[in-house]
Amino acid sequence: MTNVYSLDGLLVFGLLLVCTCAYLRQVPRLRACLRAHQRGFGGLCYKASVIGTRLHVAVAISCVLMAFYVLVLK
Numbered sequence: 627m628t629n630v631y632s633l634d635g636l637l638v639f640g641l642l643l644v645c646t647c648a649y650l651r652q653v654p655r656l657r658a659c660l661r662a663h664q665r666g667f668g669g670l671c672y673k674a675s676v677i678g679t680r681l682h683v684a685v686a687i688s689c690v691l692m693a694f695y696v697l698v699l700k
Contacts, residue, residue, distance in 0.1 A: 638696065641689055647671045648678025648685070 650656045650671075660672045678685055 634692075634695065634700070638692055641685065641692055643671075644674045644678040644685055645689060647675035648682070651675040651679060 647660070651660055660668070660675055662668070664672065
């Protein structure tokens with residue numbers, strides 16, 4: 627089980643946030659909701675969705691490497 631207060635737990639949380647927000651950006655009803663909030667947690671989700679869609683290859687590789695680390699090495 628990963629801990630949020632450790633570095634690897636923080637990385638897992640960040641990757642999951644980016645992947646989830648990028649997926650939610652593809653849903654037509656939620657796309658407008660993500661664009662509407664530019665400050666606070668909504669703005670963070672918007673920025674994470676932009677990162678997830680623009681760097682989808684790097685995010686996917688990072689997710690695979692983090693899964694290997696958590697499941698095998700840790």
